[in-house]
Amino acid sequence: MSDALRDLLDGRWATLRREAVELLAKLEPTPADLDREQYRAWVLEQLHVLAAGGHSLVAFPAEHGGRDDVGGSVVAFEVLGFGDLSLMVKAGVQWGLFGGAVQALGTRAHHDELLPAIMGLELPGCFAMTESGHGSDVQRLRTTATYDPATQEFVVHTPDRSARKDYIGNAARDGRLAVVFAQLVTGGGAHGVHALLVPIRDASGAPMPGVSIEDCGRKAGLNGVDNGRLAFDHVRVPRAALLDRYGAVSPEGVYTSPVEGDGRRFFTMLGTLVRGRISVAGGAGSATKRALTIAVRYGLARRQFTRPDSGEEVVVLDYLAHQRRLLPALATTYALHFAQEELVSALHDVADDRGQRELESRAAGLKAVATWHATATIQTCREACGGAGYLAENLLADLKADTDVFTTFEGDNTVLLQLVAKGLLTSYRDHVGDLDPWGLARFAADQFVGVVIERTAARAIVDRLVKGGSDALLDRGWQLRQFEDRERHVVEGLARRLRRATADDAFDVFNAAQDHLLHAARVHVDRVVLEAFVAAVDRCRDEATAALLGRVCDLYALSTIEADRAWFLEHGRLTPARAKAVTQAVNGLCGALRPHARRLVDAFGVPESRLTAPILG
Amino acid sequence: MSDALRDLLDGRWATLRREAVELLAKLEPTPADLDREQYRAWVLEQLHVLAAGGHSLVAFPAEHGGRDDVGGSVVAFEVLGFGDLSLMVKAGVQWGLFGGAVQALGTRAHHDELLPAIMGLELPGCFAMTESGHGSDVQRLRTTATYDPATQEFVVHTPDRSARKDYIGNAARDGRLAVVFAQLVTGGGAHGVHALLVPIRDASGAPMPGVSIEDCGRKAGLNGVDNGRLAFDHVRVPRAALLDRYGAVSPEGVYTSPVEGDGRRFFTMLGTLVRGRISVAGGAGSATKRALTIAVRYGLARRQFTRPDSGEEVVVLDYLAHQRRLLPALATTYALHFAQEELVSALHDVADDRGQRELESRAAGLKAVATWHATATIQTCREACGGAGYLAENLLADLKADTDVFTTFEGDNTVLLQLVAKGLLTSYRDHVGDLDPWGLARFAADQFVGVVIERTAARAIVDRLVKGGSDALLDRGWQLRQFEDRERHVVEGLARRLRRATADDAFDVFNAAQDHLLHAARVHVDRVVLEAFVAAVDRCRDEATAALLGRVCDLYALSTIEADRAWFLEHGRLTPARAKAVTQAVNGLCGALRPHARRLVDAFGVPESRLTAPILG
Ligand SMILES: Cc1cc2nc3c(=O)[nH]c(=O)nc-3n(C[C@H](O)[C@H](O)[C@H](O)COP(=O)(O)OP(=O)(O)OC[C@H]3O[C@@H](n4cnc5c(N)ncnc54)[C@H](O)[C@@H]3O)c2cc1C
Ligand SMILES: Cc1cc2nc3c(=O)[nH]c(=O)nc-3n(C[C@H](O)[C@H](O)[C@H](O)COP(=O)(O)OP(=O)(O)OC[C@H]3O[C@@H](n4cnc5c(N)ncnc54)[C@H](O)[C@@H]3O)c2cc1C
Structure with a gap:
């Protein structure tokens, strides 16, 4: 039974996933007690093992020796999430962010020159977007790249401390070349943010002239990654350093671009980097799976307090409170897994502009929900393992x-x-990054005609379920209807509120509705995730497995409703009696899934070599 | 204005609190980048500075050179919570747990011999209760101490690995003597868990014969504390090693005790150690205050995204979402502060058995709520500081x-x-630790006559408010009634459920109601906390300060109701419209308090020397 489950979880990239697990097995587990410098050196060494093992080929074009498998590259990254997370992030910086930017924003010459060395790790590099002063609002970065037609060079410059590039992975120790995002200026004016290649270290590892590098020092975690700060003092790079797919400067300094508008262009450029966000969602999922595997297995082994009737000590996962801490989180992890796989497929297959915008939105939503789920669940797992959870040897720390x-x-x-x-x-009609509150309010007023629930996967099966079925809490159609109805109501209510804005008060109206806005996004993601889960259950050909998975899906659906049941009560969707019944049903499902807990975590396929916690015996 | 606020927060132990802050100023801030061994050495050094500065005298009896100020000792510990937390915990282990156990469980001879050296840190020691196999259920510890009348010694023994003492502070490096909890056995039989003094290292620092010591190694945090594992191989200690206040063994091996029943005796002994729990609640409060001070001040300085109307970048604390993350947490921190002060007063003044049991219960509740609040709030503060929050230099990590x-x-x-x-x-009629589910069910069936809401502080003012007032959300009487009514209803419902249990199914009935049980405890603590806040507002003599504090209290009350509004809706306590109004009121209060945010965190009095985060400029 657990094999059918495992196969289903392995999904579309099953072969690649297994290859990646084999490669992971070739890596060392993180040695204990390295100091920061040693840890960074070790991570770099392992990164070379990954490169040698072909990890970096997956994402890149066949013509440069790659495997041209975008979706597969995310899956391979996810698998790294079972191991050392500094290594995963460093791989992400090198091949996902740095290599990905060269690939997506550069053109032929850049690819020919750089991609092989990037894949092979002969050229370690950085993705230098964030500045001390601007992280979320990257459109307002303040580093400048000014074209000098006299020398046919760009002058890259950091005007002040708040414009330093900050938190940049690979910058403090290993990076040679950086993709630097800067405001592009030519004689013709300013053209918004563009990316340029700027060498930051010479072959000996010394900073290049005009480049100053600082170390961000110790961090809460990920200390095997060398994050640093970069500042540029009128650093000159050749004209060819501009990654010019979306904007080019002629030798004379004439700027041209296939995309109209600085804002739209920038968000188009950002959009091509969406894979990084999807990768983080996947990595968060893997870390969550590993934590849950540890906590559930420990919960099945640990006994505390005696049952007075039998005199036996009770397995802690037999306590309802313990089940409630771990099993809904487990169910959600399943749900997010299937949503992630769908997202990776969408990334792999994306065909048009609207699809691209929908992909970007879905990536943003799933990244947020999956990473918050990871934060909360890993915290819970630590606490669920008591004092043992606090010791580094048990991995949760x-x-x-x-x-x-x-x-x-x-x-x-x-x-x-x-x-x-x-x-x-x-409705994904344009790049929203570029819409200010007033622009959005007009959209809501003029063009928004109501929420169209756009089914994601398995449109047919979801349609059928939504239409049929009973009103029982365990009826899948009822569950789907709740999610769908909630989304429609919350989003429409939001549109109504925002429509009232005028040009003068648009910001304030939006700000007063910010909690509503965030709720709308959440319930939308919840619906997309539930549909992905439903589709997965439907794909499952093994009956017993499908039945088990159906219960897990019930637990996801009902615990999600339970967590937001105040909304359902406030909007007359649940009566008080029914809301209480949801809570009882969640308790019941926890009990029903308790005997399958081990099987459910085993199916995640976290390699035993990454489960060396002594508490697992 | 902020002085009146600060005075109110400083409270009953204001003088001592200020002294403790001065002593804290004499300590070094934690040096960056120590390795574990250096960090432990540094913490020990600072602990000596604390001892020299008189920190350790506060708790101990005047006749041994102490200051006899139990409440004050908790306040002094709280102040340590503004600084290095390894140091705080190490101080807690040495003077609170180890010294406290000698004082509470030992008798005259132990005090005379040991307390001066404990206070002066000439004798570093451990509190060795937890075993690998038993942490929460300490009544079932398996280390034995068997009396040998032939030599008038106890033989302390660890039967197997799961009976090792585990996670013991001060054990891995510095401790000389340990208070070891073990099952006491004499010729007359077993007498339950007692504490004995067992030397674990000689003057040179080498483990004593028969004692093996392991290091717990790296932990998620608190790496300046040397936690370790202790195992005893038939280690002999003299008869006088038994801390014999609650149970003594004569030279011939006859056991006597002033407390009937092994279980009751053990829980009486544990009860005398309640100060440790209260201290942790206080330490959690200080850490929360420090985190909030950082996040709020950064939130007031950090700008991100532009207001389209003015073209100015927006201060992030002006975003509703950011206010919602930080300000209700700030209000709850105020509430818990006042509840903590009341608890410390109760500890200081406790006079009788029932008072003691109520104190233990309140300590348990407040410890749980305050530490979970710390975990959640510090997490939120980290996220609210974006990437900067992840860097160690900014202290939140x-x-x-x-x-x-x-x-x-x-x-x-x-x-x-x-x-x-x-x-x-x-109703605190007996030591509940000793009651099994069936015992409790009988209590619920026979003796439980309904919840008597026992007012804590300012009984008169709360009574008056509860009886008067309107039904407006901002009416304090309405708020108090909601908390009180919820507690009564939840606890009575629980009693009704449990009453149905029989001797055969008592465990299962309890287990099925475990979520209900936990909810009952939470809502009880909420009510106690709100009353403490109300009493504090009432004490405030400065009108403007009282008004501000009143708004903070509103935010605490309403955000607590909002978080559990599903319950209020399910039980017909709030209509849907009113539940939505609660959410709007919370938003409104966030906006109203936003201009006072700086003043509110400043009043916590975290010394600037402990706010060296570069993001605070
Ligand atoms: C370990 C690490 C590695 C990194 N690696 C890289 C890298 O390799 N390359 C790179 O370019 N960058 C990197 N970054 C930077 C990272 O992408 C940024 O930290 C992130 O984008 C957030 O930006 P910020 O830190 O400036 O936070 P801010 O944008 O300043 O946000 C601060 C807080 O304000 C809140 N806030 C902001 N705007 C709003 C709003 N409109 N409404 C409500 N709340 C708001 C946020 O929620 C947040 O809590 C890294 C960061 C870290 C910590
Ligand atoms: C850094 C550190 C320092 C410490 N210092 C000391 C020290 O100096 N001296 C000392 O004696 N001890 C010390 N301890 C031990 C500490 O007190 C124990 O870890 C704690 O009491 C919890 O016990 P446990 O770890 O055995 O967890 P367990 O009791 O095994 O609990 C494991 C999990 O099961 C759950 N659980 C248990 N029972 C139930 C139930 N009935 N219902 C529902 N859920 C349940 C718990 O919630 C928890 O999540 C320290 C621990 C640490 C990590």
Whole structure:
């Protein structure tokens, strides 16, 4: 039975996933008690093992020796999430962010020159977007790249401390070349943010002239990654350093671009980097699975307090409170897994502009929800393991510390959910990053005709379930209807509120509705996630497995409703009696799934070599 | 204005609190980048500075050179919570747990011999209760201390690995003597858990014969504390090693005790150690205050995204979402501060057995709620500071890691809340630790006549408010009635459920109601906390300050109701319209308090020397 489950979880990239697990097995587990410098050196060494093992080929074009498998590259990254997370993040910086930017924003010459060395790790590099002063609002970066036609060079410059590039992975120790995001200026004026290649260290590892590098020092976690700060003092790079797919400067200094408008162009450029966000969601999922595997297995082994009737000590996962801490989180982890796989498929297959915008919105939403789920669940797992959970040897300490920043990097979650809500309000008609509150209010007023629930996967099965069925809490159709109805109501209510805005008070009206906006995004993501889960259950050909998975799906659906049951009560969707019944049903499902807990975590396929916690015996 | 606020917060032990802050100023801030061994050495050094500065005198009896100020000792510990938390915990182990156990469980001879050296830190020691196999259920510890009348010695023995003492502070490096909890056995039989003094290291620092010591190694945080494991191989200690206040063994091996019943005796002994739990609640409060001070001040300085109407970048604390993350947490921190002060007063003044049991229950409840609040709030503060919050230099990383275990040690929170609920069901008539589910069910059936809401502080003012007033959300009487009514209803409902249990199914009935039990405990603590806040507002003589504090109290009350509004809706206490109005009122209060945010965190009095985060400029 657990094999059918495992197969289902392995999904579309099953072969690649298994290959990646084999490669992971070739890596060392993180040695204990390295100091920061040693840890960084070890991570770099392991990164070379990954490169040698072909990890970095997956994402890149076949013509440069790659495997041209975008979706697969996210899956391979996810698998790294079972192991050392500094290594995963460093791989993400090198091949996902740095290599990905060269690939997506550069053109032929850049690819030919750089991609092979990037893949092979002969050229370690950085993705230098964030500045001390601007992280979420990257459109207002203040580093400048000014074209000098006299020498046909760009002059890259950091005007002041708040314009330093900050938190940049690979910058403090290993990076040679950086993709630097800067305001592009030519004689013709300013053209918004563009990316340029700027060498930051020479072959000996010394900073290049005009480049100053600082170390961000110790962090809460991910201390195997060398994050640093970069500042540029009128650093000159050749004209060819501009990654010019979306904007080019002629030798004479004439700027041209295939995309109209600085804002739209910038968000188009950002959009091509969406894979990073999807990767973080996947990495968060893997870390969550590993934490849950530890906590559930310990919960099944640990006994505390005696049953007076039998005199036996009670297995802690037999306590309702313990089940409630771990099993709904387990169910949600399943749900997010299937949603993630669907998202990766969408990334792999995306075909048009609107699809791209929907993908970006979905990536933002899932990244936010998956990383907050990781933060909360890993915290719970630590607590569920009592004092043992606090010892580094039992792995949860590092899982917590390393993943803590996932809610922040690759887009702050609170900011991302606002993008999602804006996407809903505009039905993905344009790049929402570029819409200010007043623009959005007009959208809501003029163009928004009501929420169209756009089914994601398995449209047919969801349609059928939504239409049929009973009103029982365990009826899948009822569950789907609740999620769908909630989304429609919350988003429409939001549109109504925002429509009242005028040009003068648009910001304030939006700000007063910010909690509503965030709720709209959340309930939308919840619905998308539930549909992905429903589709997965439907795909499952093994009957017993499908039945088990159905219960897990029930637990996801009902615990999600339970958590927001105040909304359902406030809006007359649940009577008080029925709301209480939801709570009872969640308790019942916890009890029903308790005997399957081990099987359910085993199916995640976390390699035993990454489960070396002594508490697992 | 902020002085009146500061005075109110400083409270009954204001003088001592200020002294303690001065002493804290004499300590070094934690040096960056120490390795574990250096960090431990540094903490020990600072502990000597504390001892020299008189910190350790506060708690101990005047006749041994102390200041006899139990309440004050908790306040002094709280102040340490503004600084390095390894140091705070190490101080707590040495003087609170180890010294406290000698004082509370020992008799004259022990005090005369040991207390001066404990206070002066000439004798570093351990409190060795927890075993690998038993943490929450300490009544079932398996270390034995068997009396040998032939030599008039106790033989202390660890039967197997699961009976090792585990996680013991001061054990891995510095401790010389340990208070070891063990099952006491004499010729007359077994007498339950007692505490004995067992030397674990000689003057040179080498383990004593028969004692093996292991290092717990790296932990998520608190790495300046040397936690270790102790095992005893038939270690002999003299008869006088038994801390014999609650149970003594004559030279011939005859056991006597002033307390009947092994269980009751053990819980009486544990009860005398309640100060440790109260201290952790206080330490959690200080860490929370420090985190909030950082996050609020950064929130007031950080700008991100532009207001389209003015073109100015927006201060992030002007975003509703940011206010909602920080300001209700700030209000709750105020509420818990006042509840903590009341608890410390109760500890200081406790006069009788019932008072003692109520104190233990309140300590358990407040410890659980305060430490979970710390965990959640510090997490939020980290996220609210974006990428900067992840860097160690900005202090939140260590605050998070160090406090993470507060929910576990000094009693696992989930276990503690169950004690609280049991106390409510029995109206503190007996030591609940010793009551099994069936015993409790009988209590609920026979003796429980309904919840008597026992007012804590300012009985008169609360009574008056509860009786008067309107039904407006901002009416204090209405708020108090909501908390009170919820507690009564939840606890009575619980009693009704449990009453149905029979001897055969008592465990299962209890287990099925475990979520209800935990909820009962929570809502009880909420009510006690609100009353403490109300009493504090009432004490405030400065009118403007009282008005401000009143708004903070509103925010505490309404955000607490909002978080549990599903319950109020399910039980017909709030209509849907009114529940939505609660949410709007919380938003409104956030906006109203936003201009006072700086003043409110400043009043916490975290010394500037402990706010060296570069993001604070
Ligand atoms: C370990 C680490 C590695 C990193 N690696 C890289 C890298 O390799 N390359 C790179 O370019 N960057 C990197 N970053 C930077 C990262 O992407 C940014 O930290 C992130 O984008 C957030 O930006 P910020 O820190 O400036 O936070 P801010 O944008 O200043 O946000 C601060 C707080 O304000 C809130 N806030 C902001 N705007 C709003 C709003 N409109 N409404 C409500 N709330 C709001 C946010 O929720 C957040 O809590 C890294 C960061 C870290 C910590
Ligand atoms: C850093 C650190 C320092 C420490 N210092 C000391 C010290 O100096 N001296 C000392 O004696 N001890 C010390 N301890 C031990 C600490 O007090 C214990 O870890 C704590 O009491 C919890 O016990 P446990 O770890 O055995 O968890 P367990 O009791 O095994 O609990 C494990 C999990 O099961 C759950 N659980 C248990 N029972 C129930 C139930 N009935 N219902 C529902 N859920 C349940 C708990 O909530 C928890 O999540 C320290 C621990 C740490 C981590």
